[in-house]
Amino acid sequence: MSDSQHQNCGMAYVLAVDIGTTTIRCHIYDNQTEIVGESSQQLKVIQVQAGCKEIEPDSLWSQFTEVVKDALTDAKLTAADITVMGISTHRASFTLWEKESGKLLNNFITWQDTRSAAYADSVNKSLSYGLVKNGAKFLHLVTRQSRWKMASQLIFSTQHAIIRLGWYFEKYPDIKRRAMAGEILYGAIDTWLVWKLTGGYKHLTDYSNASSSAMFDPFVLDWNWIYFKLLGMPMNILPEIRDTCDDYGCCTADIFGAEIPIGAVVADQQSAMFGQCCFNKGDIKCTMGTGTFMDINIGSLPVPSKTGLYSLVCWKIKDEVVFVAEGNSADTGTAVEWGQKIGLYSHVSETATLARSVSDSNGTYFIPAFSGIQAPVNDDSACCAFIGIKPTTSKQHMVRAMLESFAFRFKQLLNTAEAEIKFPLSDTIRMDGGVGNNEFVVQLLSDLANKNVDLAKNLDATCLGAAFLAGLQAGIWKSKEELKNLRETRKIYHSREVQEEYNKVMQEWERSLKRCKRWNVEK
DSSP states (O other), rough: OOHHHHHHHHHOOEEEEEOOSSEEEEEEEEEEEEEEEEEEEOOOEOSSTTTTTTEEEEHHHHHHHHHHHHHHHTTTOOOGGGOEEEEEEOOSOEEEEEETTTTTTOOOOOOTEEEETHHHHHHOHHHHHHHHHHHHHHHHHHHHHHHHHHHHHHHOOTSSHHHHHHHHHHHHHHHHHHHTTEEEEEEEEHHHHHHHHHSOOOOOEEHHHHHHTOOTTTTTEEEEHHHHHHHHHOOOOOOOOOOOOOOOOEEEEEHHSSOEEEEEEHHHHHHHHHHTTTOOOOEEEEESSSSSEEEEEESOOOOSSSSSSEEEEEEEETTEEEEEEEEEEHOOOOHHHHHHHTTSSSSSSHHHHHHHTTSEEEEOOEEETTTBBBBTTOTTTTEEEEEETTTTTTTHHHHHHHHHHHHHHHHHHHHHHHHHOOOOSSEEEEEEGGGOOHHHHHHHHHHHHTSSEHHHHHHHHHHHHHHHHHHHHHSOOOOOHHHHOOOOOOEEEEOSSSSHHHHHHHHHHHHHHHTTTTTTOOO
């Protein structure tokens, strides 16, 4: 069907690409959000040494263009038929390149890379950062402004792009020198892709991605010069920040055969919030895939946290700015893949049945900490472990312990948020991500949280969110109210009365977690 025929049918098509931590996928939606074409590939992640997790940019570019072309073929469409493109990416994985030539200087150092752990620890313990935090405490005491309270409580970790960048500059001082001289550009995956797609014309990011880097001040909605000064790094390398829905230029015609306008750039978890239509203050989302992410809509102002939860921009659309409070557990997907690799099960689909085949985990507990433990523990040096194994422990017990740990970590994050957020939260959690296919985990999550879990029909809510945002920019959809009618539910899980039964189990799991702290420290 030609472009003119599509227009005559009144059909508009949105192409959305989601670059996750392990998968890159492309969905093409019609204006009723039916998927008319799709393609995906496993992302190629490089792990050459302990703590190292990198992505080779040229490989990512090849995979990006391949999934787009394959999705167009699957939909029997051409690039000329696409109204607009939306791009969602996992956050805070960055690369550097030469400003004039575009030559890459390093692989993407991903958010799961922990080689900067010692550097993060040194920054957190440094006299200069202590002075910054104490200064912020004083300003908060005098002004009572939340901005200074948040600044006084931030604990840097390897998940923060600014820490991995500082570590990289310390390791390669010549590159830092060139950056100071204005010869180098910085970009997370979203920025680099827009740069490539527009032929090196646009060096941009959006507020959701910028706020996920620890380089950003959410109270002034701009880059945080204080932290750059603290770490002795230049700000001239940073991209321009734009609204989540905005004009990000066009893909040049030589890439896909015709220009495609880029109407939205958004960070993955914030995109999933939008795809789940978590538009109201107090709405809760759980994404369980590569990691477990708890996101709560906290309205138009960030909320300081002393436990390591992040206040991030969820989206900015014209005058509307919405924030989320987020906590995460980094290694859900890694644990699932590892369990299959060592033979606990042949396929992920078996895990719920194996877990239900035993009444409990027989006193076995799993700590999902291949990349440390995030909020509220905040220990990059924590180790992954099974604890409590005995001669009677079976693989069924171990699988159950693993699945329980995913729900325990979410409950731990939710408890942390409920203690810090001073307004009512929704009685329903909207859930997406691949682990949503595991009924054992979803039901246990509902039980522990004592909330209903609304499992999305489309578990790839990240792609859908990018499509919604790009479609709003292009005028395909007119309002968020219209989008609510397009989101569909697969199943609603209702909490059962098992809180008392599981309280002791979770207490023992938390005791096991403490045994894993401060394990991978430099001797």
